[in-house]
Amino acid sequence: MNRKAFLTIPVLLALIVVLTATSVLAQVTPAGTQIRNRSSATYEDMTGNGYSATSNEVITIVLPVFGVSILPDDSGETPPVTPAMSQNALPGMTLYYRYDLTNTGNDDDDFSLVPIIDVANNTLGLALGDITIYRDLNSNGIVDLGEPVISLCYKQDRRRPADSHHRGSSRATVGRQATTSSPPRPTGARS
Amino acid sequence: MVEKRFLALFVLVLGFSVSAALAVDSAKLTGNLEAFRVVVNDEGVENFVPAENARPNDVIEYRLTYTNTGAEPVQNIFIMDPIPRGMSFVYPSATEPAAGRVEFSIDGGKTYQGWPILVKKTNSEGVEEVVEATPEMVTHVRWVLTDTFQPEEEVTVSYRTVIK
Numbered sequence: 001m002n003r004k005a006f007l008t009i010p011v012l013l014a015l016i017v018v019l020t021a022t023s024v025l026a027q028v029t030p031a032g033t034q035i036r037n038r039s040s041a042t043y044e045d046m047t048g049n050g051y052s053a054t055s056n057e058v059i060t061i062v063l064p065v066f067g068v069s070i071l072p073d074d075s076g077e078t079p080p081v082t083p084a085m086s087q088n089a090l091p092g093m094t095l096y097y098r099y100d101l102t103n104t105g106n107d108d109d110d111f112s113l114v115p116i117i118d119v120a121n122n123t124l125g126l127a128l129g130d131i132t133i134y135r136d137l138n139s140n141g142i143v144d145l146g147e148p149v150i151s152l153c154y155k156q157d158r159r160r161p162a163d164s165h166h167r168g169s170s171r172a173t174v175g176r177q178a179t180t181s182s183p184p185r186p187t188g189a190r191s
Numbered sequence: 192m193v194e195k196r197f198l199a200l201f202v203l204v205l206g207f208s209v210s211a212a213l214a215v216d217s218a219k220l221t222g223n224l225e226a227f228r229v230v231v232n233d234e235g236v237e238n239f240v241p242a243e244n245a246r247p248n249d250v251i252e253y254r255l256t257y258t259n260t261g262a263e264p265v266q267n268i269f270i271m272d273p274i275p276r277g278m279s280f281v282y283p284s285a286t287e288p289a290a291g292r293v294e295f296s297i298d299g300g301k302t303y304q305g306w307p308i309l310v311k312k313t314n315s316e317g318v319e320e321v322v323e324a325t326p327e328m329v330t331h332v333r334w335v336l337t338d339t340f341q342p343e344e345e346v347t348v349s350y351r352t353v354i355k
Contacts, residue, residue, distance in 0.1 A: 039253075040222070041270045043266065043269070045265060055257075058225065058253075060245050
């Protein structure tokens with residue numbers, strides 16, 4: 001039961017791309033929570049003596065729901081009319097893009113991040129191996145020493161708790177100049 | 192002589208306890224709470240499934256039934272239910288009693304008011320203004336029943352919440 005979230009990175013020039021992913025907090029009731037309820041009443045007899053009563057307790061257990069979002073996203077068209085992000089680049093440059101990944105479910109989950117390249121709209125000859133996704137541990141938007149690679153091409157996943165914040169980055173190398181291109185698209189899927 | 196006095200005192204105490212117990216039984220209200228998940232089918236018809244499990248955004252209907260199980264009538268009935276943690280009240284969903292009113296609290300059950308509840312709020316420009324409370328702010332629901340309930344007579348009220 002994989003759910004995929006697609007992002008489009010509009011890039012004018014790119015061969016090495018750096019992606020960054022972040023996340024936001026969501027207010028959902030965690031899976032497994034026991035929601036308990038018990039009502040009460042007060043009343044009087046006909047001479048005004050007061051009494052109280054309580055009902056039985058009912059319990060509802062919250063089941064898990066799963067979801068993931070990666071933002072910013074593009075306008076939805078293929079190719080995107082309004083790209084979420086774009087940069088100009090010269091051959092050999094490394095470009096960095098920051099994304100926010102949010103576990104929108106209510107339970108801990110695993111996600112595999114895979115860059116997607118829009119080959120039909122890409123004149124850069126960008127290959128999957130040219131793109132690296134990093135986890136931005138300190139959420140500063142850049143790749144720092146020791147921040148791990150989490151892209152699927154490196155066979156690394158990261159467990160992401162519900163409501164967690166995550167940032168990552170990816171990079172690609174510009175090998176030659178191109179007039180137009182469609183950027184690589186990171187995909188987040190439950191694994 | 193001492194033994195007789197003690198026996199008399201014991202009988203007196205026992206008699207008082209029995210009469211007190213009878214007094215409690217003579218006016219007795221018994222509550223029953225049920226929880227149902229509201230499921231809407233393709234035709235828009237609502238079905239109710241016991242809410243043993245539910246997911247975020249599911250709507251839960253709580254039904255509260257109170258029955259006079261005593262031997263005497265009871266009056267001035269107040270039925271209260273806190274909105275459970277992890278849920279938000281759905282407005283309008285609390286049923287109006289046949290005789291009485293339904294009230295809401297946004298302060299943990301300290302005070303109750305009819306809807307809408309007005310609250311003071313400071314807007315983005317720093318100006319204090321009076322606005323209506325939102326359903327998410329409701330912490331308790333209370334039904335004030337003005338009827339007298341005869342033995343075996345019962346009342347059922349309900350309201351809905353949504354799981355956050």
